[in-house]
Amino acid sequence: MHLHGRDHLLSRDRANRQRRQTKVGCACFRIDTQGVLRILLITSARGAWIIPKGTVEEGQSPEAAALQEAWEEAGVHGGIMGQTLGTWLYARANAGHDTVSVLPVWIDELAKVWPEDHKRQRRWSSLREALELIQDEGLRRVLITLARRAGSGGLRAA
Numbered sequence: 253m254h255l256h257g258r259d260h261l262l263s264r265d266r267a268n269r270q271r272r273q274t275k276v277g278c279a280c281f282r283i284d285t286q287g288v289l290r291i292l293l294i295t296s297a298r299g300a301w302i303i304p305k306g307t308v309e310e311g312q313s314p315e316a317a318a319l320q321e322a323w324e325e326a327g328v329h330g331g332i333m334g335q336t337l338g339t340w341l342y343a344r345a346n347a348g349h350d351t352v353s354v355l356p357v358w359i360d361e362l363a364k365v366w367p368e369d370h371k372r373q374r375r376w377s378s379l380r381e382a383l384e385l386i387q388d389e390g391l392r393r394v395l396i397t398l399a400r401r402a403g404s405g406g407l408r409a410a
Contacts, residue, residue, distance in 0.1 A: 275350045277305035278318040278357040279337055279398045280328050289402045291382045291395060292359065294326050295373045301385040304328070305342065305352050318355045326374050327366030330359045337397045340390040354394045356401070 280292040280303065293301045304325035308317040315332045322328035333356045340352045377385060379399045383392050 273350075274308040274314065274317075275305060275342070275352040276308050276314045276318045276321065277303050277340060277342075277352040277354040277394075278322045278328075279303055279354050279395060280322055280326060280330065280357045280359050281398060281402070282359045283402065289379055289399055290376050291379065291398070292326055292328065292362075293375050293377055293382060293385060297371070300387055301375070301382075302342075302388070302391065303354070305340075305350075305354075314353065315355065318357060322357050323363075324367045325372060327363035327369065328357060328359050329361040329363065330357045332356065333358045334401060337401070338394045340388065340394050342388070342391075354391075356398055 282290050282292075284290050292303075294304060296302045304318075304321040306317060306321040306325070308314050312320075318332065319330070322330060335355075337354045337356055340354055342350045342352050344350060375385075379395060382395055386392050386395070
């Protein structure tokens with residue numbers, strides 16, 4: 253099906269807007285009683301293990317958007333701990349990719365019930381387990397950066 257005239261322009265404008273939207277993800281973590289980094293993973297709509305991510309809405313800061321996504325997708329209450337860990341190129345189910353900037357989120361509390369609990373599973377993982385479960389190399393690199401910063405004391409409240 254080919255779009256003509258106004259429909260083509262509207263479709264192209266919608267696609268350009270989607271491309272320009274800022275995406276943010278959050279590497280949710282805690283340090284266990286033995287001092288080991290634990291990373292919270294969630295399942296995507298396709299069942300892959302990922303981290304919470306979403307769109308920064310107009311007028312919203314990336315930090316506020318990351319905390320909102322952490323709550324909605326994983327039931328996390330927490331705070332941003334430091335600067336962006338890096339970017340991750342996320343392959344969307346409907347074709348195309350999103351560049352996601354990932355922020356570290358310290359977990360203060362994990363809710364038993366959260367907005368997307370009926371859609372997603374969540375799992376605590378060591379870095380080693382997370383690297384085995386996650387299929388995306390870009391996301392693996394971001395989590396390695398998280399582990400390096402946690403090990404060097406480089407994560408501080410933003």
